[in-house]
Every structure is written in C-alpha cells, then in structure tokens.
Amino acid sequence: xxxxxxxxxxxxxxxxxxxxxxxxxxxxxxxxxxxxxxxxxxxxxxxxxxxxxxxxxxxxxxxxxxxxxxxxxxxxxxxxxxxxxxxxxxxxxxxxxxxxxxxxxxxxxxxxxxxxxxxxxxxxxxxxxxxxxxxxxxxxxxxxxxxxxxxxxxxxxxxxxxxxxxxxxxxxxxxxxxxxxxxxxxxxxxxxxxxxxxxxxxxxxxxxxxxxxxxx
Amino acid sequence: xxxxxxxxxxxxxxxxxxxxxxxxxxxxxxxxxxxxxxxxxxxxxxxxxxxxxxxxxxxxxxxxxxxxxxxxxxxxxxxxxx
Numbered sequence: 001x002x003x004x005x006x007x008x009x010x011x012x013x014x015x016x017x018x019x020x021x022x023x024x025x026x027x028x029x030x031x032x033x034x035x036x037x038x039x040x041x042x043x044x045x046x047x048x049x050x051x052x053x054x055x056x057x058x059x060x061x062x063x064x065x066x067x068x069x070x071x072x073x074x075x076x077x078x079x080x081x082x083x084x085x086x087x088x089x090x091x092x093x094x095x096x097x098x099x100x101x102x103x104x105x106x107x108x109x110x111x112x113x114x115x116x117x118x119x120x121x122x123x124x125x126x127x128x129x130x131x132x133x134x135x136x137x138x139x140x141x142x143x144x145x146x147x148x149x150x151x152x153x154x155x156x157x158x159x160x161x162x163x164x165x166x167x168x169x170x171x172x173x174x175x176x177x178x179x180x181x182x183x184x185x186x187x188x189x190x191x192x193x194x195x196x197x198x199x200x201x202x203x204x205x206x207x208x209x210x211x212x213x214x215x216x
Numbered sequence: 217x218x219x220x221x222x223x224x225x226x227x228x229x230x231x232x233x234x235x236x237x238x239x240x241x242x243x244x245x246x247x248x249x250x251x252x253x254x255x256x257x258x259x260x261x262x263x264x265x266x267x268x269x270x271x272x273x274x275x276x277x278x279x280x281x282x283x284x285x286x287x288x289x290x291x292x293x294x295x296x297x298x
Contacts, residue, residue, distance in 0.1 A: 101288040108234045
C-alpha cells in the first residue's frame with residue numbers, strides 16, 4: 001500500500017507517521033507537501049499531528065485552505081482512506097470532512113501522557129484489524145482535544161455508528177461522551193486525538209498502534 | 217472607502233469556557249464578588265475597502281462564517297467604527 005503523509009508548516013508527527021505507516025508495517029510511504037495539488041497515487045492519506053500554521057486562529061483552521069486539502073476532500077469523497085491524528089483530526093473537522101469541533105481541554109493543561117482507549121467500531125480501514133471492545137494503550141499530546149458536538153450531532157454519531165474510540169475509565173480532556181475518535185458516515189475518514197503512530201514498537205511503550213496501518 | 221471593522225468571536229453560551237472559569241475563580245479570590253461570570257473571546261480588527269458600511273459588514277460576515285469563527289462552537293458579532 002502507498003501511504004501519503006501530509007506535511008504542513010508546523011507539522012511535527014509526519015516523520016513518525018512516515019516510519020510507522022511505512023516500512024515498519026510493510027508499506028511504501030512518502031511525504032506530501034501542503035502546496036501539492038496531487039496525492040501522488042496514495043492509497044491512504046495521513047493528516048499528522050503538530051501545530052499547522054502555529055495553530056493560529058483555531059487549531060487546524062488555516063490548514064483547511066491548503067491546496068492539498070482540496071485533493072484530500074476529493075479523495076475522501078471517492079471513498080479513499082484518510083486518518084487525521086491530533087492536529088490532523090482538528091484539520092478534518094475544520095474542513096468539514098468530519099462533524100464537530102475540538103475545544104481547549106477542560107483541565108486547561110496540555111495533556112501529554114499514555115491513555116487507554118476502547119475500540120467502538122471495527123468498520124473503518126484503520127480499525128479493521130482490531131476487535132470491538134479492544135482496549136489500546138496509546139499516547140495523547142494535545143491542548144485542544146475536548147471533542148464537542150451538539151446533542152443532535154451526537155445522536156447522529158451514535159445512530160450511525162460513527163464513534164470509533166472512547167477514553168477508557170479516564171477522560172483526559174472533558175470530551176463529550178468520552179469521545180477520543182470518530183469517523184464519517186461511510187467510515188473511510190477517521191479522526192482521533194490519541195497518536196497510534198507513536199505506539200507502534202514495544203521499545204516506545206506500546207505497539208498497539210501498529211494494527212492501524214497494517215494490511216490495508 | 218475604508219472601514220474599521222471589528223469581529224468579536226466567542227464560544228457559544230452553552231459551551232464550557234475553562235479559561236473564563238479559571239479567571240472567574242481568581243476574580244473572586246481578589247474579592248470582586250460582584251463578578252458572577254467571565255467568558256473569554258477574541259477580537260479581530262479588519263480594515264476593509266468597501267463602497268458602503270453595509271457592504272463592509274456583509275464582507276466581514278462572510279469571512280467570519282468561512283474562516284474567523286467556527287459555527288460548530290462559536291458565535292460572532294460584527295461592528296463597524298463610524
């Protein structure tokens with residue numbers, strides 16, 4: 001599989017994604033600069049974490065206007081697999097590929113630690129190797145991770161099986177319904193605050209994230 | 217004509233504003249017990265070339281809907297300095 005990793009000014013998880021979704025999991029990976037008008041034949045697109053455009057205005061708000069995002073929208077609308085991680089999740093909500101928004105953590109702190117998340121659906125290309133109910137150990141590192149959506153929106157997410165991960169036991173940011181990750185209606189676009197690309201080798205503390213990028 | 221336009225962006229009233237809550241706590245500790253609530257927003261100042269005040273407001277509103285505010289979580293007000 002060919003994995004394209006977007007790179008914005010201020011992205012800082014792109015190298016991790018290139019490695020863990022690349023040769024570590026048997027894929028070919030390459031960076032895609034934000035000004036690119038082409039996804040270079042990628043079968044999967046990763047919108048990585050970081051602080052695109054310094055997180056000015058709102059996290060992810062400026063990045064949605066990068067030329068590459070037009071291509072990502074088309075790719076997603078045609079059923080392509082897209083995952084936004086952390087800042088990437090914020091970008092996907094800002095550009096409308098995913099519903100809801102990410103607000104400042106209710107702790108008012110940048111939360112950087114290991115958390116446990118529960119797999120709620122295996123219907124996405126990134127969770128198909130997992131089991132429903134499976135608990136994963138994955139790190140978080142964010143200041144704006146409090147997922148918010150209004151009541152109608154939440155009802156739709158639940159009815160359409162769009163909640164992909166919830167925090168297990170401890171919610172680090174006050175997100176609604178303990179949400180850690182969601183997908184679009186079709187399931188091909190996933191956004192999540194925890195970083196699976198940072199948990200793909202036991203030497204860093206967990207390899208639970210490896211399944212996300214395997215055997216697509 | 218150039219118009220000085222201010223866009224004030226705030227979280228929707230029913231959304232928790234942890235920053236405002238923390239400031240409110242400090243305000244109470246300073247003895248300002250009359251202050252019952254604090255909410256934090258941002259002010260964005262624009263200089264807009266337009267034929268009329270109405271056009272300037274229209275443009276600022278369009279820009280706010282597209283970029284300056286996120287309608288999922290925020291509301292905004294547009295003001296023009298005369």
